[in-house]
Amino acid sequence: MTTNEQGLSGERADIIELLASRRNFLRHTAQGLTDEQATTRSTKSELTVGGLIKHVSTVEQRWAEFAQGKEDAMPAEYTPEVIAAWQDQFRFVGGETLADVLAEYEKVAAATEELVRTLDLDTKYELPVAPWQPPGVFWTVRMAFLHIAAETAQHAGHADIIRETIDGQKTMG
Template identity: 45%
Template sequence: MNNLDAERTALVTMLTTVRSTLTDTVRGLSDDQLGERPTVSELCLGGVIKHVAAVEEMWLRFAVEGPSAMSYALPDGVTWADIAAGTAREFPQWMIDHQNNFKMLPGDTLASIVERYEKVAARSEEIIADIDLSTSHPLPEAPWHEPGAAWSVRQVLLHVIVETAQHAGHADILRETIDGRKAF
């Protein structure tokens, strides 16, 4: 195995590990429990998994397509300052979708959420198997991206791993608060 194959295998293995850590937190829960918000946070377990799936899907699309895969366009007459202050007269659909990913919506079930995440994971692994990890794309313009910055596919994968691990920790706290079960 060459160094690139070893690196690719290590990245996929780590991503698979953190995904499993996250999805293990919802084993044995009801659909209603997935929507509970047992802490002062707005987070619920179902929403955490939906969010992580959406983030992974978006970043892997970025790895393939570049910045066109992420659109942060604002409605006419709305500024980032309006958005930050919560005073925008209209919010962009991408922002509404992002917020909805943190919630259990009508029709969301444990089975449907985990199935979607598994499909995203399978697609990600197909992409990772064939993509050049050094391919780089400029980040789209957004207040949270450094102006002019570019990320390689390698950086994208590391970001997805970190994001998933961070949310697996959130999920562990939520699960423990719901029924006392701990991941480890």
């Protein structure tokens, strides 16, 4: 059983620790990068370190809204506008900088951690309609938080490969 610095213990402390450790891996990939490097496509993919951090922040915010039962947390329909906004999650737009994206990620993380402390983890909501998701599937709030950790870990791995290709830095190893 984990006890964190706020004295929280048990499952909630474990979830907060899991989220924090996965976020740290992702943030580490951006350490010391310039805005230009943070937006460099260093592989065949269009993904960049900065774009991945921005995307993960947006996705975390949406899943946190889902965990609060907000029906409009996820798109109800995949229109051209929704798809364009989705694509903009992966790149800096309108003068955004790495510092801006990291600052927003910190705000989102703090808000999510407060939800982990306060929401009923057993409350269930139906997953939003999506091309990859059949209707009628429900997730607990707990599962939404675990999904955020999984998504963050997956994209931290992507960012690590991109970063290593840019300048050789690795998160681990």
